[in-house]
Amino acid sequence: MCEANVYMLDKDGRHTLILESVDKVIPLGNEILLENIFSQRKTVKAQIKEMALVEHKIILVDFES
Amino acid sequence: MCEANVYMLDKDGRHTLILESVDKVIPLGNEILLENIFSQRKTVKAQIKEMALVEHKIILVDFES
Numbered sequence: 001m002c003e004a005n006v007y008m009l010d011k012d013g014r015h016t017l018i019l020e021s022v023d024k025v026i027p028l029g030n031e032i033l034l035e036n037i038f039s040q041r042k043t044v045k046a047q048i049k050e051m052a053l054v055e056h057k058i059i060l061v062d063f064e065s
Numbered sequence: 066m067c068e069a070n071v072y073m074l075d076k077d078g079r080h081t082l083i084l085e086s087v088d089k090v091i092p093l094g095n096e097i098l099l100e101n102i103f104s105q106r107k108t109v110k111a112q113i114k115e116m117a118l119v120e121h122k123i124i125l126v127d128f129e130s
Contacts, residue, residue, distance in 0.1 A: 002067035002118050025116040037119065048113065051090040053067050054102065 003037050004056045009049060018044055068102050069121045074114060083109055
């Protein structure tokens, strides 16, 4: 399966796992809707910083950073 | 491998393949930098509309749409 883990990168350079095994990523204005393969959903006020799909990683940052 | 194909969705609802086997997706202002597993790079003036990773699909739209 090709889902990814979604992390929030904070101002101190730390990565916090937000949701794992994410399938759908849908930006909605200044929020991002995440849905994983278990149908868990999370909406995060953030923007996408970088996606590395082969590493199964999506990095988000706060809008302010 | 878990790369995705990146498509542009136009105003008529048509999907055009922009780059296949994309690994890295990096938003840069109003552009998106794509890099695939063959180290091909493309920069597209677009925003992410939706990603469906299990289907290996990333859909972009024009900023104006």
